[in-house]
Amino acid sequence: MTNPFLLTDSFRHKGLRKQLVEMLQKKGISDKNVLQAIEKIPRHYFFDSSFLEYAYEDKPFPIGAGQTISQPYTVAFQSMLLDVSKGTRVLEIGTGSGYQASVLAEMGAKVFTIERHKILYTKTSKLLPALGYHSIKTFFGDGYKGLPAYAPFDRILITAAAPSIPEELITQLKPGGIMVIPLGPDDIQTMTLLIKKANGGYQKSEHGAFRFVPMLKDKEK
Ligand code: SAH
Numbered sequence: 238m239t240n241p242f243l244l245t246d247s248f249r250h251k252g253l254r255k256q257l258v259e260m261l262q263k264k265g266i267s268d269k270n271v272l273q274a275i276e277k278i279p280r281h282y283f284f285d286s287s288f289l290e291y292a293y294e295d296k297p298f299p300i301g302a303g304q305t306i307s308q309p310y311t312v313a314f315q316s317m318l319l320d321v322s323k324g325t326r327v328l329e330i331g332t333g334s335g336y337q338a339s340v341l342a343e344m345g346a347k348v349f350t351i352e353r354h355k356i357l358y359t360k361t362s363k364l365l366p367a368l369g370y371h372s373i374k375t376f377f378g379d380g381y382k383g384l385p386a387y388a389p390f391d392r393i394l395i396t397a398a399a400p401s402i403p404e405e406l407i408t409q410l411k412p413g414g415i416m417v418i419p420l421g422p423d424d425i426q427t428m429t430l431l432i433k434k435a436n437g438g439y440q441k442s443e444h445g446a447f448r449f450v451p452m453l454k455d456k457e458k
Pocket of ligand 1: 304305306307330331332333334335336337338351352353354357378379380381396397450451452453454455
């Protein structure tokens with residue numbers, strides 16, 4: 238990985254990452270592709286400054302604009318549910334730091350990601366290609382609207398708390414496609430997996446409680 242922001246990936250960072258991966262395995266993450274991606278990607282590159290002691294803890298962390306980089310377990314869990322393989326077209330809502338998008342790209346997905354915060358969008362849309370993730374397409378916009386020009390998608394991943402299922406996004410999902418979405422009010426959400434049926438409806442399953450920052454409407458300059 239190139240090093241555009243004068244960041245280094247030391248043996249210490251690599252060692253901490255290995256420990257993080259072992260912890261994720263103990264917590265039940267079994268998907269080899271997910272674990273390999275997390276072991277490979279220097280998560281500290283996605284932090285404002287390299288807070289070494291925080292980057293490889295299993296915790297969320299502030300990334301500016303009142304937003305957070307999701308906890309590694311949450312990234313791993315959502316990536317596992319999403320079940321991507323080489324060439325899978327994924328729409329992510331909530332680019333944030335770009336870490337989740339990079340994990341999916343390492344797993345072989347073709348990632349399209351939308352961020353509503355201009356500052357975060359600007360920063361991450363420069364960082365990702367600089368780290369070598371040229372295939373990740375970043376967009377500034379309102380995720381509730383999705384990306385009709387690039388639809389349909391095989392997978393849609395929401396990385397913010399959605400009060401209800403955004404119906405417009407269901408229309409941008411292929412039949413048989415999967416949406417992973419934390420559904421619920423601001424304080425707690427249920428990780429929900431939807432499989433779109435051929436008739437346009439969906440089949441729903443629930444996968445435990447999580448906490449995300451809210452999915453908000455419209456763009457923020
Ligand atoms: N996937 C991110 C996690 C970011 S936290 C990462 O790996 O770092 C959730 C992000 O969703 C925030 O950056 C927030 O600004 C963004 N967000 C919230 N509502 C949104 C919307 N309607 N459209 C696009 N992005 C949104």
